[in-house]
Amino acid sequence: MKNLFLFLILAMFCANLYAKEKTIAKIPEASGIVYSKKSNTLFVVNDEGTIYELSLKGKIKREKKLGDYDLEGITLDEKKNILLLANEEDDEIIFLNKKDFSIIKKIKIKDTYKGVKVLKRGKNGIEGITLYKNKIYVSNQSNKPYPKEDSSVVVILDNKSNKKLKIKDIIDHGYKDIAGLCFYNDFLYLVSDDANLLIKYDINSKKVVKEYKLSKKYAQEGITFDKKGNLYIADDKGKILKLKLDE
Incomplete structure (x- = not known):
């Protein structure tokens, strides 16, 4: 009876969390998303080589087919207006002009x-990508632990080279995919x-702070997160989702 009571409490918590989910747009095979504070919009890419700019309510403001690319992140x-x-x-990594979606390099x-x-x-x-203090962080989609070849790590790249981006360091986070x-x-x-997990990671202590199911x-x-802390998810099933995390 006690276990049943605990299960019901947990189920209620999960239901409340998922109840905050909202589909704001439908983008086929959406695979990557980023928020721009300057324009207060979202930029989304998909597996078919197309980029979109959306309002925070999900309205498509722009879209462009870039080519035969498998875009995953x-x-x-913001300072250079480069995607x-x-x-x-x-x-x-494809560097794109934010203004007209032209390929720079x-x-x-x-x-x-x-x-x-x-x-x-x-x-x-490579799957996920993010920029922090002029360093590029890229995730390798894999189920293999480091130091095996093709391992599930985040690689940190030096954002200075115009020839090949060198891996300066890695984050061995211990998660798959x-x-x-x-x-x-x-x-x-x-x-x-x-694992259907959102993981909050402290890069200074090199520790996981919290997991969200x-x-x-x-x-x-x-x-990606907007300036108000709303979380947006690019869902490969063709949706852009908006959620609010329970801290």
Whole structure:
């Protein structure tokens, strides 16, 4: 009876959390999302090589087919008005002009770190991407623990090279299938599609601060927060979701 009571309390908590979910837009195979404070809009990419700009209510303001790219993540350099897109197929980052969506350059990532080939082209590849203090953070979608080849880590890239981006460091977070990344209030947030978890990570102490359980009905591929702390999820099933976390 006691276990049943605890189960009911937990179920009520989860229901309340999911009740705050709202679908604001439908984007086919949405795979990455980022919020811009300057324009107060969302930028979304999908697996078919298209980029969208949305209002916070989900209205499509712009869209453009960039090419035959498998776009899996997007982030933003607000100071330079440049969008950075993760192209999984070639393990490269596409730099895009925020104003007109024109391609500025494409730079591949060096795949080794301390002798380990952490990035390996094939079934898996780069997924989430975010920018923090002029360093690019990219997740490798994998189920293998580090230091195996093609391991599930976040690689930290030096954002200075115009030839190949070198892996300067890694975050061995211990989770599988990290599909999305973003920074909010100086914490790194990761989303595990495999475990349906949103993970709050302190990069200074190198520790997980908190886990948030997400609904199994999600196919979460990208995450971002707006200035009010609302969470937006790019769902590969074709939706953009808005949630409010229970802290």
